Amino acid sequence: xxxxIVRVERLTKVFRSYRREEGLRAALKSLVRRKSSxxxxxxxxxxxxxxxxxxxxxxxxxxxxxxxxxMLTGILTxxxxxxxxxxxxxxxxxxxxxxxxxxxxxQRTQLxxxxxxxxxxxxxxxxxxxxxxxxxxxxxxxxxxLGLGAYLHQPVRKLSLGERMRCDLAASLLHRPPLLFLDxxxxxxxxxxxxxxxxxxxxxxxxxxTTVLLTTHDLADIETLCRRVIVIDHGKLLFDGALDELRDRxxxxxxxxxxxxxxxxxxxxxxxxxxxxEVGLHRYRLDLDRRxxxxxxxxxxxxxxxxxxxxxxxxxxxEAVVKRIYQEGIS
Amino acid sequence: MSAVRGEGTPWRAALPFxxxxxxxxxxxxxxxxxxxxxxLFNVAVYYFIWRAVFRQGGSVAGMTLEDMVTYVAVGWAIRxxxxxxxxxxxxxxxxxxxxxxxLIRPVDFQTVMIADAAGQSAxxxxxxTIPIAIVLALVFPLKPPASPLAALLFLVSATLSFxxxxxxxxxxxxxxxxxxxxxGILRAKYLVFELLSGLLIPTxxxxxxxxxxxxxxxxxxxxxxxxxxxxGQAAGTRALGLLALQAGWxxxxxxxxxxxxxxSRRRITIQGG
Ligand SMILES: Nc1ncnc2c1ncn2[C@@H]1O[C@H](COP(=O)(O)OP(=O)(O)O)[C@@H](O)[C@H]1O
Ligand SMILES: [Mg+2]
Numbered sequence: 001x002x003x004x005i006v007r008v009e010r011l012t013k014v015f016r017s018y019r020r021e022e023g024l025r026a027a028l029k030s031l032v033r034r035k036s037s038x039x040x041x042x043x044x045x046x047x048x049x050x051x052x053x054x055x056x057x058x059x060x061x062x063x064x065x066x067x068x069x070x071m072l073t074g075i076l077t078x079x080x081x082x083x084x085x086x087x088x089x090x091x092x093x094x095x096x097x098x099x100x101x102x103x104x105x106x107q108r109t110q111l112x113x114x115x116x117x118x119x120x121x122x123x124x125x126x127x128x129x130x131x132x133x134x135x136x137x138x139x140x141x142x143x144x145x146l147g148l149g150a151y152l153h154q155p156v157r158k159l160s161l162g163e164r165m166r167c168d169l170a171a172s173l174l175h176r177p178p179l180l181f182l183d184x185x186x187x188x189x190x191x192x193x194x195x196x197x198x199x200x201x202x203x204x205x206x207x208x209x210t211t212v213l214l215t216t217h218d219l220a221d222i223e224t225l226c227r228r229v230i231v232i233d234h235g236k237l238l239f240d241g242a243l244d245e246l247r248d249r250x251x252x253x254x255x256x257x258x259x260x261x262x263x264x265x266x267x268x269x270x271x272x273x274x275x276x277x278e279v280g281l282h283r284y285r286l287d288l289d290r291r292x293x294x295x296x297x298x299x300x301x302x303x304x305x306x307x308x309x310x311x312x313x314x315x316x317x318x319e320a321v322v323k324r325i326y327q328e329g330i331s
Numbered sequence: 332m333s334a335v336r337g338e339g340t341p342w343r344a345a346l347p348f349x350x351x352x353x354x355x356x357x358x359x360x361x362x363x364x365x366x367x368x369x370x371l372f373n374v375a376v377y378y379f380i381w382r383a384v385f386r387q388g389g390s391v392a393g394m395t396l397e398d399m400v401t402y403v404a405v406g407w408a409i410r411x412x413x414x415x416x417x418x419x420x421x422x423x424x425x426x427x428x429x430x431x432x433x434l435i436r437p438v439d440f441q442t443v444m445i446a447d448a449a450g451q452s453a454x455x456x457x458x459x460t461i462p463i464a465i466v467l468a469l470v471f472p473l474k475p476p477a478s479p480l481a482a483l484l485f486l487v488s489a490t491l492s493f494x495x496x497x498x499x500x501x502x503x504x505x506x507x508x509x510x511x512x513x514x515g516i517l518r519a520k521y522l523v524f525e526l527l528s529g530l531l532i533p534t535x536x537x538x539x540x541x542x543x544x545x546x547x548x549x550x551x552x553x554x555x556x557x558x559x560x561x562x563g564q565a566a567g568t569r570a571l572g573l574l575a576l577q578a579g580w581x582x583x584x585x586x587x588x589x590x591x592x593x594x595s596r597r598r599i600t601i602q603g604g
Contacts, residue, residue: 015600075434077597091596099437110432112351114358119351126347127438155358 004048005179005211006072011081013042013067013235041067043235044081051178054205054212056226056243058219060326064235065215066105069183072213073103086179099128102172102210106184109168111156117167118152121174128175135174142170145200162193169197173204180204182214186221198224219322231325238325250324251316254295256286258302258311268305271298282309344438345446352450370407370463371470377403377531378471392535398562399533401474404467405485405558406530412460413493413553415448418520421504422513425599441588445497452493477563484570488557491577495552498584499524505591508599529555535564549580 016036042064049055059065070076072083074090074097083090088097103110111120125135143149146166151159159167165185172180185201186194198221204210205225216222222229222243229246231239239246259282269276271286272293279285286302288295295313302308378400385396394402421444424430433443467473476482507516525531527550534545534555545551556577559565565573 070431073435075431076600094434095437095439098435101435103435105431108428108432110435112355115351115354119354123347123351124436127344127436 003051005051005086006049006213007082007084008045008047008068008072009082011042011045011068011071011083012040012079013064013071013076014079015039015041040235042071042078042232045232045235045237047230047237047240049211049213052205052209052211053228054201054214054226056222056229057213057215057232058217058222058229058322059215059232059238063232065232066183067235068232069103069105069181069213069215073101073181074098099175100177100179102175102177102180104165104168104172104180104182104185106165106182106187109156109164110171111164111167113157114155116153116155117148117159120156120167120171121152124171124174130175138174138176142173145203146170146196161188162190162196165189165193165197166200169200173210176208178209178211180210180212182212184215184217186216186218194218194220201225231322233325247316247321248290250321252290253316254288254290255314256288256295256298256302256311257283257314258285258306259283259309261307261309264306271301276302345442345449348438348443348446349450349453352447353454354450355447356451356454366411366459367463367466370411371466374404374407374467374471392533393564394533394535397472397474400471402533402558402562404464404471404473405561406554408460408464408467409489409492409557410530410554411463412452412456412489413496414455415451415493415497415500417444417448417497417500418504418507419513419517420444420447421501422507422517425508426513430599439589441501441585441592444501445494448497448500449493474562476561477566481560481563481566481570484574485557485561488560488574488577491574491581492553492557495549495577495581495584496524498581498588499549499553501588502584502591505588505595508595524550524553527551528553529558533558535559549584552577552580 016038045064045068057065057068067076071078072085072090074094077091086097086100088100090097111117112123121135121139130138139148146169148166148170151163151167156164156167169185172182182201186197189197201212201214202225205212212225214221214225227242229239229241229243230237231246239249257279261282263282264284269278269284274286274288276284276286284306286298288298299311299313302311381396381399381403384391385399388396391399424433433440436443476485503516503520507513510516527534527545527548529551530553534542534551537545552573556573560570560573
């Protein structure tokens with residue numbers, strides 16, 4: 001593998017928050033000693049990202065995704081740990097570093113609310129020092145892929161969420177950054193807008209080799225865009241690897257569901273010590289642990305043993321995998 | 332790579348922010364027309380107060396009634412120009428988490444805040460300060476600048492006032508965000524600034540040793556210095572000395588703002604997202 005574009009080492013962010021106490025006595029007491037609690041929003045997280053990768057950063061609400069992104073974009077200073085992105089330490093070389101990255105926070109916009117979108121883009125052109133020709137070429141691309149031209153002369157407050165997100169994506173990519181951070185870029189979008197955003201990201205990644213780290217709650221984003229996922233929970237890194245690998249590790253179950261024409265012999269309803277269950281009218285199911293037995297062998301056996309009219313193999317949905325992680329963690 | 336080119340050129344980066352500040356004001360211009368009346372009202376109040384004080388004629392600290400009314404009017408006119416709310420803006424940005432959006436761009440934060448305010452001030456200079464000045468000159472018996480040179484020094488000084496107030500407000504904002512009651516601090520600031528800057532009372536009228544203490548602080552340079560230059564109260568080398576002092580305070584407080592911002596950065600946590 002070539003030199004990683006992002007290197008994160010033992011990254012930790014501890015927030016100290018002072019609780020406001022209820023009641024007079026508690027309030028008086030808090031004058032003397034304020035009760036503070038510490039939350040390790042990100043705890044000892046280590047990973048690297050290679051050039052051109054698209055990595056999904058997932059976890060439940062409050063897992064520490066946004067906090068990680070904020071440290072990786074130079075917005076927050078970590079409590080401890082190191083980050084190097086594009087050769088810079090984000091919070092130390094902030095102004096030079098952010099000239100080389102793009103950032104989108106789905107929950108807010110970096111564009112000016114009350115003035116025409118195009119004015120925001122003109123400003124970005126100046127601060128990134130783009131020539132008029134570069135700017136024109138870029139805007140033409142955004143118009144082609146995102147249909148930006150249609151709302152360039154409207155103030156942001158008049159745009160729909162999907163239109164706003166397209167503008168924000170374009171704004172983050174105006175200066176051709178090799179590295180892009182997206183915090184929930186599809187939040188609140190309808191299906192069409194989501195698909196549009198995904199296509200655009202795919203295109204940019206393919207055409208310009210842009211490296212992307214994105215957080216999302218929509219696993220379809222991950223399935224279409226990311227070969228690799230990083231899972232965090234309560235600030236800790238739980239998993240880092242291929243999506244398929246995550247599935248194998250958490251729910252290594254493949255189900256073979258088949259229909260039969262004739263009721264089978266009760267003695268046959270078992271394979272290698274695993275029960276074959278009746279799940280419907282003439283319908284049976286065998287749950288296999290992929291680590292123990294290859295589904296293909298079982299399928300061959302089933303077809304031999306029963307009078308099968310229909311058969312399908314079901315992999316666990318990634319949705320179910322992640323739900324399981326959120327509920328039970330990774331052992 | 333084009334991406335790296337935009338770094339660290341504060342002026343090229345600052346101007347477009349000023350443009351945005353200007354455009355933002357344009358989007359809300361109606362709100363500011365009301366302000367013209369407020370200024371007129373304020374000057375009227377002080378006009379009648381000073382007229383009562385000068386009923387017997389004569390002068391106070393070397394100023395006649397005409398001087399005094401001109402001083403007050405000039406003060407309020409330039410206040411409409413140098414006024415900005417960088418402190419409040421900084422507070423809201425931190426509270427609402429908008430600060431993050433300023434940090435993801437390759438520009439210095441203080442520069443951005445001041446450039447934006449400069450755009451607003453440029454807007455106000457045209458659509459606010461000039462109409463106010465004209466109305467004031469029609470309504471009240473005002474003196475012209477003491478000399479063409481005085482007029483020039485006044486313009487330079489008024490411009491410096493903007494940067495001085497901007498530098499001070501940036502610092503006030505940084506202090507305010509550390510406290511729980513940002514608005515309380517900002518309200519107190521207005522009172523203190525208006526009194527100490529010489530807007531309400533010429534700084535030369537303060538009793539000793541208060542006067543000396545004030546002149547050793549940056550505050551009189553907000554209002555007293557430009558108004559005194561206009562009236563020709565300081566001329567020649569004394570005028571230049573005053574201007575140099577004003578410039579020195581401005582530069583020093585801007586630098587202090589940079590330092591304080593670097594220090595606060597580590598502590599500021601950005602909510603939301
Ligand atoms: N500025 C802050 N001050 C105190 N606690 C915070 C702050 N920002 C985030 N947290 C806490 O840190 C944890 C992680 O938050 P966040 O990174 O926003 O999670 P996610 O984006 O994965 O939903 C949460 O428990 C959250 O309450
Ligand atoms: Mg989040």
